[in-house]
Amino acid sequence: MNRLEQIQQVTVTAQQMRDIEGRIFAAGMPVAALMEKVAGAIVDRIIGDGGLVKHLGASILATPKNYPPNTSPLYKNFPPQFRKVTILVGPGHNGGDALVVARELHFQGFIVGIYCPFPKLKELTSQHAQYAKSLGIPFYEQIDNNLLKDCDLIIDGLFGFGLEREISDPIASAINQINQLAKPIISIDLPSGIHTDTGEVLGTAIRATHTLCLGLWKQGLLQDRALEYVGKAELIDFDIPLADIAAILGETPQIQRVTKxxxxxxxxxxxxxxxxxxxxxxxxxxxxxxxxxxxxxxxxxxxxxxxxxxxxxxxxxxxxxxxxxxxxxxxxxxxxxxxxxxxxxxxxxxxxxxxxxxxxxxxxxxxxxxxxxxxxxxxxxxxxxxxxxxxxxxxxxxxxxxxxxxxxxxxxxxxxxxxxxxxxxxxxxxxxxxxxxxxxxxxxxxxxxxxxxxxxxxxxxxxxxxxxxxxxxxxxxxxxxxxxxxxxxxxxxxxxxxxxxxxxxxxxxxxxxxxxxxxxxxxxxxxxxxxxxxxxxxxxxxxxxxxxxx
Ligand SMILES: NC(=O)C1=CN([C@@H]2O[C@H](COP(=O)(O)OP(=O)(O)OC[C@H]3O[C@@H](n4cnc5c(N)ncnc54)[C@H](OP(=O)(O)O)[C@@H]3O)[C@@H](O)[C@H]2O)[C@@H](O)CC1
Ligand SMILES: Nc1ncnc2c1ncn2[C@@H]1O[C@H](COP(=O)(O)OP(=O)(O)O)[C@@H](O)[C@H]1O
Ligand SMILES: [K+]
CATH class of the missing domain: 3.40.1190.20 (Ribokinase)
Structure with missing residues (x-):
């Protein structure tokens, strides 16, 4: 069995993921470098060759807009118009991932708008937010028409495996409003609102069309009650060493996915x-x-x-x-x-x-x-x-x-x-x-x-x-x-x-x-x-x- 096949069999709880991540950081991998690597892989999966955007249906490939053609190599995957992407950014590193994705999509010529209703962000997330603002990417504290009108795609980076308590207003109402738009939504790591281990909906949750689970499968994504929020799920590998997984989960993880x-x-x-x-x-x-x-x-x-x-x-x-x-x-x-x-x-x-x-x-x-x-x-x-x-x-x-x-x-x-x-x-x-x-x-x-x-x-x-x-x-x-x-x-x-x-x-x-x-x-x-x-x-x-x- 090759490495990817082995990785596909593994499932983790939030705590196990934190422990595995902790080992990688302790071994010298800088947190910011890992975030860049992960977000780069997400961007590639969304707009790279054979990327998700091609499969998201008519809404993203319709509505021509009159903007100059883009010369970026990645952009060849799209019709020659700019596209409007709304990115939901939370206070933790899930939000940090989303901000790196926002920056890269901005550089690729997408029209990016950011919804971030949180006054206080984790340090790394805050730095990415500052840089994104300096690039002129607009930030919104409320879900309003400017943000969502004509938007072709929503990327959800509100919460990942750090979510442990119920989501309350105004974020809960914003999530409900977003769900009603019937737009393609790609959730980073987990649909925001889903408990990482149990799949419970913590108050409310994003109804994603796609979930890009990062590094290792989170158990909650395999629970029946989460499925209507998860959409099509796939794993984004970011080269977590097998030794670090084994150190936390043992040679044979207790909870395994049955792969082909x-x-x-x-x-x-x-x-x-x-x-x-x-x-x-x-x-x-x-x-x-x-x-x-x-x-x-x-x-x-x-x-x-x-x-x-x-x-x-x-x-x-x-x-x-x-x-x-x-x-x-x-x-x-x-x-x-x-x-x-x-x-x-x-x-x-x-x-x-x-x-x-x-x-x-x-x-x-x-x-x-x-x-x-x-x-x-x-x-x-x-x-x-x-x-x-x-x-x-x-x-x-x-x-x-x-x-x-x-x-x-x-x-x-x-x-x-x-x-x-x-x-x-x-x-x-x-x-x-x-x-x-x-x-x-x-x-x-x-x-x-x-x-x-x-x-x-x-x-x-x-x-x-x-x-x-x-x-x-x-x-x-x-x-x-x-x-x-x-x-x-x-x-x-x-x-x-x-x-x-x-x-x-x-x-x-x-x-x-x-x-x-x-x-x-x-x-x-x-x-x-x-x-x-x-x-x-x-x-x-x-x-x-x-x-x-x-
Ligand atoms: N593991 C890895 O290898 C990698 C992980 N990476 C990424 O990091 C993500 C995990 O990041 P994370 O630990 O910062 O937590 P995250 O999910 O962003 O949110 C927690 C934040 O939300 C807050 N908060 C919580 N509940 C709340 C509520 N109900 N309502 C409002 N606020 C609430 C809570 O703050 P609190 O208020 O509790 O202090 C905290 O600040 C992971 O999913 C993946 O995307 C990659 O970048 C790199 C590789
Ligand atoms: N929503 C679903 N998605 C996938 N598989 C399902 C779903 N609902 C039921 N199944 C599968 O269908 C089978 C139904 O079995 P069971 O309830 O014993 O039916 P019966 O007694 O009529 O044969 C089980 O294997 C179950 O896992
Ligand atoms: K998310």
């Missing part, structure tokens, strides 16, 4: 030349009911895409023919069923210990309680989803799981999470902490579904899937995930040759599977629009995602 490089390194994409089907894992899926027969098919199709060596599927007897017709390669086990058409108990003679993993839950209904109890008492890796989770919640999550020897993986959405862990804080808020706490308490690997799915291990490691698509917010897509993960877990547990997989290794595989699922959604949405990603279609995009050979 990470996922591909953990998926079983190649097989040993000499092997056989049972060495490639035997998964038992327990799913479906007469009412929810489709869920069983979707789960099974997810498992199929995992490449698992053998797939057995326990379903109620009455839907066995349906499963056989969809999955001719699988061994379908028809089970006795309740009056309501749920599995009442597993067929006599099924030896649970002969499987490498069990995935249980989709479409079961709560009438299948005895089956869920049985698998919880087994001694092999178990993934529980949907009704499997609801039944577990009824039994009492923590006491029940504390008796299990083998690894358990729980894959709740926020509603199921609340039922499983009623005493934990709301998982729609600080998701990273919620999932981490749930895993610690239950000793299970917990995957909390959402726009940014997070996976935690009992020892406190968290993996966050940083890209996905709302196209997946659709019935059945979670069933596909269950099957896919079940197949991956079975393969890894078969490969461990009886030595057992560690919780962290298993969580890495689960995280890679969640990345795979999200990427299939993204690819399907690109080709078929966000409306075209029904759960069956999603299953058909799993292999293309890893099969493109890129």
């Amino acid at each position: 490089a990470f996922a591909l390194a953990h998926l079983p994409l190649t097989r040993p030349p000499v092997t056989h089907k049972y060495k490639m894992g035997h998964l038992l899926l327990i799913c479906g009911s007469r009412r929810y027969a489709g869920g069983a098919i979707l789960t099974a199709l997810g498992a199929r895409a995992s490449g698992v060596g053998m797939l057995s599927i326990a379903v109620p007897e009455s839907i066995k023919p349906l499963l056989v017709s969809h999955l001719p390669e699988a061994l379908i086990i028809g089970c006795p069923e309740t009056e309501s058409g749920a599995i009442s108990h597993l067929l006599e003679g099924i030896d649970l210990e002969s499987y490498n993993a069990i995935a249980c839950g989709p479409g079961l209904t709560k009438d299948a309680t005895s089956v869920a109890k049985l698998v919880l008492d087994s001694d092999i890796p178990l993934l529980l989803d949907a009704d499997g989770l609801n039944i577990l919640a009824q039994m009492g999550t923590i006491p029940k799981l504390s008796k299990r020897q083998a690894l358990t993986i729980l894959t709740p959405h926020t509603g199921e999470f609340k039922r499983l862990f009623p005493d934990l804080p709301d998982s729609t808020q600080d998701r990273v902490n919620a999932v981490r706490e749930a895993s610690r308490l239950s000793s299970a690997i917990v995957l909390l579904k959402g726009a940014r799915t997070a996976i935690a291990t009992p020892d406190g490691s968290v993996f966050i899937v940083p890209e996905s698509t709302p196209a997946l917010a659709r019935g059945g897509s979670g069933d596909v995930l269950t099957g896919l993960l079940g197949g991956l877990v079975a393969q890894s547990s078969a490969c461990s040759c009886g030595t057992g997989v560690s919780p962290v290794s298993l969580a890495e595989i689960v995280a890679a599977g969640a990345w795979w699922h999200a990427q299939a959604g993204i690819l399907a949405a690109q080709e078929r629009t966000e409306l075209g990603v029904d759960a069956f279609t999603l299953t058909q995009y799993l292999i293309p995602v890893v099969g493109s050979g890129e």
Whole structure:
């Protein structure tokens, strides 16, 4: 993995970023030099070759203005008119970054106006402000028409990782006013108003179209509740030495982004030349009911895409023919069923210990309680989803799981999470902490579904899937995930040759599977629009995602 791939995996809190920054300054890097370097990289990303401005849509490339042509090399990216950029400047170093960007855009021929309502600025920020004023760049203390009229682009440098308390008026009102303009907004480091660690909106926040996160990914940008403010996010690297990151975060950071490089390194994409089907894992899926027969098919199709060596599927007897017709390669086990058409108990003679993993839950209904109890008492890796989770919640999550020897993986959405862990804080808020706490308490690997799915291990490691698509917010897509993960877990547990997989290794595989699922959604949405990603279609995009050979 190259340096940039390693950097992309790292996430930090504000305090960790301060500590890393502190080491760089202590080693001799001047603060002002670092600010120049960072701001230079921001300017390049905005107006350099292939820069963001080209992609910001009609508003920045329209409205011709009658100014003389500019000869700057960077300006070749633009039509031959000057452009008007409004820059929001805060009192700290986020404002300092913004002022350096303002100065450079001014020199490149842009018409720059600065909104800075703060009477007192940090020293370096104050020096940059003084120089910008000396260049004739106008400063405004209030958001007024002069500043915003005809402005093509807004750059937000009000607050970065130094924001710790709620934003109040007049800045809060100014932010709300700016948000209503529907102009392109590029936020420096974080959208101002978003808490660096938790993603909480502190009073109000800038709704950015783009966020250029500086140096290392801030955790708050990976929390669901921040997403509508973040827009498209990307990292601006400024060569933070890996040794300084490791000194603060350890060799393996506790909270990691699941990148493509990470996922591909953990998926079983190649097989040993000499092997056989049972060495490639035997998964038992327990799913479906007469009412929810489709869920069983979707789960099974997810498992199929995992490449698992053998797939057995326990379903109620009455839907066995349906499963056989969809999955001719699988061994379908028809089970006795309740009056309501749920599995009442597993067929006599099924030896649970002969499987490498069990995935249980989709479409079961709560009438299948005895089956869920049985698998919880087994001694092999178990993934529980949907009704499997609801039944577990009824039994009492923590006491029940504390008796299990083998690894358990729980894959709740926020509603199921609340039922499983009623005493934990709301998982729609600080998701990273919620999932981490749930895993610690239950000793299970917990995957909390959402726009940014997070996976935690009992020892406190968290993996966050940083890209996905709302196209997946659709019935059945979670069933596909269950099957896919079940197949991956079975393969890894078969490969461990009886030595057992560690919780962290298993969580890495689960995280890679969640990345795979999200990427299939993204690819399907690109080709078929966000409306075209029904759960069956999603299953058909799993292999293309890893099969493109890129
Ligand atoms: N790390 C790195 O390597 C690099 C970091 N860099 C940049 O530095 C940024 C961090 O800078 P920072 O620490 O100066 O904090 P920042 O976010 O600008 O704001 C804090 C200021 O706001 C104030 N304030 C706080 N809350 C407030 C409120 N509600 N309402 C009003 N005021 C409030 C608070 O003052 P206070 O009133 O609390 O004394 C303080 O002055 C970072 O995001 C990145 O852009 C790069 O330049 C170089 C590389
Ligand atoms: N807004 C969203 N953005 C990205 N992914 C989403 C979003 N909403 C849901 N998902 C994903 O879709 C899947 C939904 O799973 P789940 O709620 O269990 O649905 P079902 O039970 O109908 O199959 C999860 O993998 C989740 O992460
Ligand atoms: K900002």
